[in-house]
Amino acid sequence: MELIILDRDGVICRFRPGDYAKTWEEFEFLPGSIQALQKLSAAGFTLTIASNQAGVGKGIYSGQALQDITQRMLKVLASHQVKIAAVYYCVHTDENNCDCRKPKPGMLLRALQEFEVKDPARVFFIGDAATDVQAGRNAGVRTILVLSGKTGSATEVTTWPVQPDFIASDLSEAAEIITAQTRPDHGKV
Ligand SMILES: [Mg+2]
Numbered sequence: 001m002e003l004i005i006l007d008r009d010g011v012i013c014r015f016r017p018g019d020y021a022k023t024w025e026e027f028e029f030l031p032g033s034i035q036a037l038q039k040l041s042a043a044g045f046t047l048t049i050a051s052n053q054a055g056v057g058k059g060i061y062s063g064q065a066l067q068d069i070t071q072r073m074l075k076v077l078a079s080h081q082v083k084i085a086a087v088y089y090c091v092h093t094d095e096n097n098c099d100c101r102k103p104k105p106g107m108l109l110r111a112l113q114e115f116e117v118k119d120p121a122r123v124f125f126i127g128d129a130a131t132d133v134q135a136g137r138n139a140g141v142r143t144i145l146v147l148s149g150k151t152g153s154a155t156e157v158t159t160w161p162v163q164p165d166f167i168a169s170d171l172s173e174a175a176e177i178i179t180a181q182t183r184p185d186h187g188k189v
């Protein structure tokens with residue numbers, strides 16, 4: 001089964017500039033994101049999430065609050081027949097110098113390992129920031145940058161040292177790119 005790794009904020013839910021989704025009330029699904037996940041789920045992809053949540057490490061919200069948001073998010077998604085196979089969070093700050101805070105590839109590598117991916121180059125990582133694109137490259141997967149979060153326009157991207165493999169307006173368009181590129185049940189087209 002083909003693996004897809006998704007960033008959370010700015011991809012699935014609204015990106016809050018200079019802030020975090022600290023409570024469930026502040027967590028807002030982006031328009032069309034649930035439907036896009038539904039489409040990918042129905043197509044047989046294994047969906048996972050890899051998200052930096054340094055707000056926990058900074059003490060802005062607790063690990064418990066993050067777990068609460070996660071459980072509620074998964075419940076809503078499940079009610080739409082979307083199964084998320086794993087959620088990975090990095091709760092560290094830059095100062096912690098961990099190996100999981102994107103642009104480092106720790107969370108992505110863990111997903112590749114846990115889901116026994118033999119060919120990482122076939123995996124898609126969808127994110128909304130330059131650090132996502134870098135993390136994807138560092139993990140050896142394909143990247144789709146969505147313009148529904150931190151990155152406002154494709155023009156910004158032209159100066160980035162690492163370029164995404166694809167740019168999409170949002171998760172719906174990213175899902176279209178993925179289904180056009182992949183046939184999960186029949187291997188490579
Ligand atoms: Mg993000």
Ligand SMILES: [Zn+2]
Pocket residue numbers: 089090091092098099100101
């Ligand atoms: Zn970390």
